[in-house]
Amino acid sequence: MIVIDAAEDPGKHNGAEAVSEWQLLSQQRVTDFADASDDRNPLHVDPDFARTTPYGSTIAHGYYFMATAPSVLETLWQFTGFSFAVAYGVDRIRFPAALPTGTRFRLRLQIIAAEPIPGGVQVRTNLIFEGERIESPVCVAESLYRAYR
Template identity: 40%
Template sequence: MSTPVHVPLRDLADAVGSVLGPGPWRQVDQQRIDTFADATDDHQWIHTDPERAAAGPFGATVAHGYLTLSLVPTLLGALVVVDGAAMGVNYGLDRVRFPAPVTAGSRVRASAVLAEVQPVGGGVQARFDVTIEVEHGAKPACIATVLCRFYGAEVSA
């Protein structure tokens, strides 16, 4: 299992260009898909009906794209830890694509590039170019430009 890279908050800008990962594999099972369907009221058969989905376009149920995207904080957290940050928040996304499905039972993992760090009031904003791959997949399941903000006493302007 890989260990996340630890970067002090005050040195985060010096790490721009760093390639992170790939991280550890995470299982996306039917229970996780069903729980996400319940939380979002999205019970489309391609997600929640294994029998019908077996005859469908993917040959099995598939995770919601937004379920895959919702794993980014956990997957990214397995790649990098910003030491000295009192708080980190998801600030947003600049671009998201879902090139390939994640079928139930698949495993996914992330890699990322720290693409940019800018000062913001009381902290820094980091842009990560994240790729989530599916084990044995030909294409990534998700490619996203993720914006995170880190706040803490160690920030230098």
């Protein structure tokens, strides 16, 4: 657990890394995301269709990983001495590999830079979602978060 405390120099966390527990990507989670996002591409929700593609099965939506980031990040870091924290944006996001349903994934959090801003701290991160037994990451995002006193 990375603890970013308002009373400490945030730069001491530059280069810090934390890795989440594995989570299973079920077809139900993919279908629920498809329903919530209105993205019902058959590659994600139709197992019969997906079997005919090079992937061989349904796969996660790329943005599914960004949607799960807040809940997974809660297990990897904590802001203390701040009133609240927000996602500030994403500078770059890529989906180098597909994650088939029935596969486990985890999040590797890397802190690139944590620096003071007026009223708080800004943290630039690499969010690297890894699939079990998949060589390339399934999602890599350079994301910004801010915490305010």
